[in-house]
Amino acid sequence: MIDSERVEVPTPDGPMPAEWFGPTDGSVPVIVVCQEIFGVTDYIRRRCRDLADAGYAVLAPHFYWRLSPTGDAPEIAETDENALQQAMGLAQQLDFAAATADGVAAVAYAREHGTAVGLVGFCFGGGLAFAIAAQAEPDALVSYYGSGLPGLLELAPRVTAPSLHHFGDADSFIDADAQARVRDAVTANTEAEWITHPGADHAFDNDVAPWHHPEASARAWQATLRFLADRLPAR
Incomplete structure (x- = not known):
């Protein structure tokens, strides 16, 4: 199993804790993984290791670091009672603009430590x-x-990177009409791909959450690895 090491990403407000997986010699692309609402959980770490196994270096910032006086970012086990309510409470406390700025800092850090940078978010x-x-x-x-995509569509013209978007057609949080609006906005970029997964709910990739859909998860992951290999070859 690939071990992670703790690193610190410089931000104007102090160092943001993060975890690094895979090569540290700057010889491969770096994937910045953006956590689920539950934090950098063991599920997120497993996906980071999967990407490292595919030949990438991986940076997982702890975006909830600002919510703790000590900078130790909270995380919530998806199997805990009321986990979703607890996680939504954390997300509502987070300054999204500050978290975005932290992510920009993470990309800059990744650029200094790899040959290219990709973003993968759940x-x-x-x-x-x-x-x-x-x-x-x-x-x-x-x-x-x-x-958050239905509320971020004004940003779509500024997202010029090749992108891949996964959605389940049984998503309990983002209905078909909202998905259609998102699809129309993001696919205006001719290098954007959209994959709908039949029968899959929200968070279908999380293998310990109640919404896990094994078939959709496997299909989406293979598509993700193909997409990354085409645009960010690791080997």
Whole structure:
């Protein structure tokens, strides 16, 4: 198993804690992984290791660091009782503009430590990655069911990186009409891909959450690796 090491990403307000997976010699692209609403959980770490196994270096910023006086970012186990309510409470406390700026700083840090930079975001992180991409111009973006995307569509013309968007057609949080608006906005970029996963709910990739859809998760991950390999070859 690939171990992670703690690193610190410089920001104007102090160092943001993050985890680094994979090579540290600057010889490969770096994928900045944007967490789900629950924080940098073991599920997110598993996906980081999967990307490292594919040959990438991976940076997972702890975007909730500003919510703790000590800078130790909270995380919530998806299986805890009332986990979603607790996580939504954290997300509502977060200054989204500050989190976006932290993400831009993470991309800058990744550029200093790799040959190119991609963004991969899940749920809350899918929308956050989109907002970061509008400012930081990564080399590629993958967004899984970005929960904030319906409210971020004015940023779409500024997201010029090749992008891949995954949504389930049974998403309980982003209905078909909202998905259609997002699809129309993001695919105005001719290098954007959109994949709808039949029968999949929101957060279908999270293998410990109640919404997990194994078939959709496997299909989406293979598409993600293909997309990244085409635009950010690691080997």
